[in-house]
Amino acid sequence: MTGPTPISFIDVAARKDTDDTLPEQCGLPPVRHRFDADSLHAINAALAAERPLLVRGEPGTGKSQLARTAAFLLDRAFRWKVVDAQTQVSDLFYSFDAVERLAQAQVAGTNRGETRSVAELLDELNFVRPGPLWWAFDAEGAAKQDARYQARSGATTATELPRDADRRGFVVLIDEIDKTDSSVPNGLLEALGQSTFAVPRGQVALPRKGPAPLVVITTNEERELPSAFIRRCMVFQIPVPTGRTELIEQLVARGRTHFRRALDESLLVEAAEMVFDDRKAARERGLPPPGQAEYLDLLRAVQRLGVSTDDRSALLRSIRRFALRKHQELHEPASKPQ
The missing domain is CATH 1.10.8 (Helicase, Ruva Protein; domain 3)
Structure with a gap:
């Protein structure tokens, strides 16, 4: 992944062995965090190599928090998704509310006075909500699509676009990828490698205004990950001392x-x-x-x-x-x- 603007890195010497409060980020509450040199070097290495950062370690060792740390220290916008056995790779790009579309179709059949045509009401784009990677690749386009999704439900406000998100770039957390089918990590790397992915009626490509997103992926080692996937990531193992x-x-x-x-x-x-x-x-x-x-x-x-x-x-x-x-x-x- 090649970003069009220079990449900023974390000043490890200034930040190591200090702590700070990570602010509320994308619905996650504030939390205290201690910065250590190894994890900060791992973030910088992933940025420099333009590779995802796979974070391995025991549950509860702060793997997910590392992504929030990167967003905080790099002054980037943040998006996240916890994945599971039902997750498909497309869910990282967008979600489609098929159940609500069916419900709207049933309502449309009874509302004879509806001013909009049934085709307009049931347009599939009305039921598409951007996922974390859509936001990270194309924040402005994701904000427009999210507004369309929200308008269908009568919401007065859509998800707020983070300040200068296109210029600052994003950090995306994909949490617990070991719970998914192997098609998810393989499909994720394909999209990141090609710097583009498909969405309904279009393609989303890497941002033109800001740096490429940093994708942080965590695993609790509950399932073996594909070798090809591991080879294409920077890998950071959060150590737990035995002594x-x-x-x-x-x-x-x-x-x-x-x-x-x-x-x-x-x-x-x-x-x-x-x-x-x-x-x-x-x-x-x-x-x-x-x-x-x-x-x-x-x-x-x-x-x-x-x-x-x-x-x-x-x-x-x-x-x-x-x-x-x-x-x-x-x-x-x-x-x-x-």
Whole structure:
């Protein structure tokens, strides 16, 4: 993908090991995030190579948040879609509301006084809504089509076009691609490689006014992805330390980002030690281990339920089994070796 304007990159030296609040983006609420050098280098590498960035890692390690980080630091507009087993590659370009069109057809048959013709009322473009890649490739065209879609339902306002979106460019998040059929990643790369894709009654091509979109794709490794797809991506593996000291340090750093001045450092360390011990127990039984997401949930719960540090420390021990030990096997004694 070749953009017509120079690409801006993230200043890694200035941003690494700092944290900030990612603002509300495309319906997602504000969230604190800590920037690390490896993830920022991965974003820059994908931009420079003009390739999608495939982000691999355990659930709850902040894979999806990396796309929001890129949009924030690059001052780009943001679009996203969580995909699943029913997703088709065309859903990333646009959606077609066939059910509503059928309902309108039934209504049109009873409304004899309708001033518009049935053909005009049931025009397929009235039921087409732009998907994340349509917005990223052609923001102005997507905004016009979205206004047409909204007008059909009587909406007074369409989806707002982000400020200077065509000039600034987009970051697109495609979340959990491992849940889809292999036709989705293959079809996605075909569209990105050709820099164009088909929509009803037309084609959408890469933007002329701004840079090509950065596409960030996440996987929880639930399904093997096509080799050809992986070869054409930059791949960033979010690491989870295996050593006790390293894991505790990483978790505590994340805890400081989210609970600075709200929780005592001793609580952050105590919760991190619990996570390490319960990760070890889960792995010994072949179960998915708790991680960063469960760690933050545990801290959030004790922050809201407790008053003093002593209260919260006691709550950590009480709530631990709900936040970190989610499988029945973890509540049973480990079997002794034969």
